[in-house]
């Protein structure tokens with residue numbers, strides 16, 4: 001039900017939310033400016049580090065914004081994506097978290113694959129996994145599954161994290177919606193946009209204090225996949 005016209009329009013209009021961008025990027029840049037000022041007065045290593053972190057935040061926000069509004073910009077070819085290989089490589093990026101989070105892989109059919117734009121989709125799965133790790137405060141587990149039927153492929157990520165209260169579920173994927181102190185609120189907007197543009201669908205089920213599951217479906221039929229791919233930049237934008 002997330003793939004509503006209204007939601008797609010909202011994603012498509014991200015590129016136009018100049019005020020939002022200005023606001024989001026101004027904060028880290030102002031912080032950097034302040035710490036550079038302090039640096040001039042007192043040469044302290046930690047000021048450089050803070051400035052660096054804030055600059056990275058600003059860059060991340062801008063990159064995510066660009067990707068949400070125009071994920072097709074890098075003009076990636078559609079290719080065959082081996083789910084086991086790619087998911088394994090993304091999971092490894094979080095290995096410093098393995099001491100507290102038990103990652104359970106359930107790859108029913110190891111040779112499972114989908115067709116799509118590999119880098120975009122990898123970044124989308126990375127964002128989902130990052131959220132799952134961030135939702136687990138102390139210890140917990142994340143279960144990553146992929147499976148296939150005759151005509152479709154399913155990938156799901158289930159975490160035992162904080163869960164999402166019902167009234168906030170409908171806000172997921174809205175650009176800038178975040179409940180985190182240092183969140184950008186761009187991760188899921190990017191994820192939704194990439195999944196739709198690759199012809200997939202995505203659903204979320206969540207219960208507070210129990211956990212969250214994201215389920216993604218792709219058709220095995222390449223042509224059907226392509227037909228169903230949503231091109232955000234071809235939607236007519238409403239003036240707001």
Ligand code: ADP
Pocket residue numbers: 127131132135159161162163164172173177178179180182183184185186187188189212
């Ligand atoms: P960010 O991670 O920067 O906050 P996202 O768009 O990735 O932005 O996520 C938006 C919000 O959705 C998060 O702040 C969080 O409240 C909620 N959320 C996303 N994924 C999960 C999850 N796996 N468990 C609990 N909450 C989640």
Ligand code: MG
Pocket residue numbers: 127130131187188
């Ligand atoms: Mg996130």
